[in-house]
Amino acid sequence: MKPSTIPLGDDDRWRIALAKDRRFDGVFVTGVHSTGIYCRPSCPARAPLRKNVRFYASPGEAENAGLRACKRCSPDTQSAEEACVLAAIAAIRASLDQGRGPMTLEALAGLTGYTPTHFQRLFKRTVGLSPAAYAKALREERVRGALSDGLGVTKALSSAGYAGSKQFYAETKGKLGMTPNDWSKGGAGKRVHWAVLPTTLGPMLVAATDKGVCCLAFGEDEGELRARFAKAELVPAGEDFRALFAQVLEAVEQPGPGSAAIPLDVKGTAFQQRVWEELRRIPYGETRSYGELAAALGNPKASRAVGGANGANHVAVLIPCHRVIAADGSLGGYAYGLAIKAELLRREGS
Structure with a gap:
């Protein structure tokens, strides 16, 4: 699913196994090479030493590596x-x-x-x-x-x-997104007000409908906006949008929890909207991995789809996809460059 295809890393899997998190049963199995067995992540047995553990995507893969199923948690059968x-x-x-x-x-x-x-x-x-x-x-x-x-x-x-x-x-x-009629028309008939604002992170394109902000991007201009809203009427923002755009600018330059109150008008699939809504629930000053975000959505197998939804987000900062990092703690990717992502996280104290 699009560029950010980051699955659970081994560090994620190890933490899940230590927590005995049953939500991940079926997502992977834990192979203990000192004993020659493999288990569900939720296996109640005592945790093995990390150096003896390898992770496998399926029971078949573990058995091909010479391991046998644990008799206590029966990872090769469906409960x-x-x-x-x-x-x-x-x-x-x-x-x-x-x-x-x-x-x-x-x-x-x-x-x-x-x-x-x-x-x-x-x-x-x-x-x-x-x-x-x-x-x-x-x-x-x-x-x-x-x-x-x-x-x-x-x-x-x-x-x-x-x-x-x-x-x-x-x-x-109350959910993010356009109405069914907007979807069927591809956004035709929408009036989008836009401006390019100078910021300490470089030029920032902001666009909004009368319902809320529909685009926030760094280093883009009218050309990219027109490509995104090909059927909409684009007009330079006037006085009516001065206060809204000032709020957006403050959310970037002096970020705080208050930015969550800025209204949005974005288009996405139901899954993308669920991801974006979950992104907005990440507390100010904190980060999540792709795997943690997928688990929060109740579908731990969806790390790749979560990455795709992140990549489809056109409202930077206000839908804070910059708060999603790689499982090993590194920054991962970002559409507008890692320097901007790092600075946004620094400003939030992450």
Whole structure:
């Protein structure tokens, strides 16, 4: 998925194994060469010495290296709990495929034999989201994908199991992103106000609609902006945007937690929006690795997709992708150069 394809590093995997984090079961296995066995990350056995450990992507890869499965955590078999969660996910998808909308918690629990309360806890522990939140994110993803493929708004909403546009707007209210109609038109009819502001980090392009900032980029000008918003009307920013652009400038020159209040109007897939929203939750002055961000989204296998969503972010600083670094603590990459990334982190005290 695009340039930032940084998977979990071995240091990440070691920390996960020490924490016995069951969310990563199935993502990799831990090979202990002093004993000749391999385990799930959540194996309850005593932690081995780091020098004796190697990590493998799958049980098959570990067995090819001459290791055998741990009898305590059975990494080569699927647990009954995992099987129930996978069955529930398949049922949720089938229900949406058939246009019936999301299933109730009680119906899903009935498929697994667990009580609704226990099943909800199990599903969230495994996936990172409740069944309702998972179905909601999946529906939003399907709607946006259908609109991007040219399907009309009504059909796109219906295909994802929405009763109508009112229900979709109610569920997605307050989220980052354009409306379904904006998606289907590719942004046509939007008026984008822009300016290039001088900063201590070099020229900074800022653009906004009447809903909020839609672009913040260093070292770019009207040409790049026009390429991003080919169907929009671009106009130089006037007095109406002076206060907003002053807030943006302050967020760069004198960063602080207050920048989170600056309104945004950005376009992305449902997954990209989830990543961008999670980026905005990273506390001021802190950083996260790609693997940590993927885990926070409830999908530890999605490090590469998280990197792709980072690369698709066109609102620097306000959607703080600069706070995502490599697993080994190095800066990783940044669209506007590592010098700017390092300085932004320094200003935030990271």
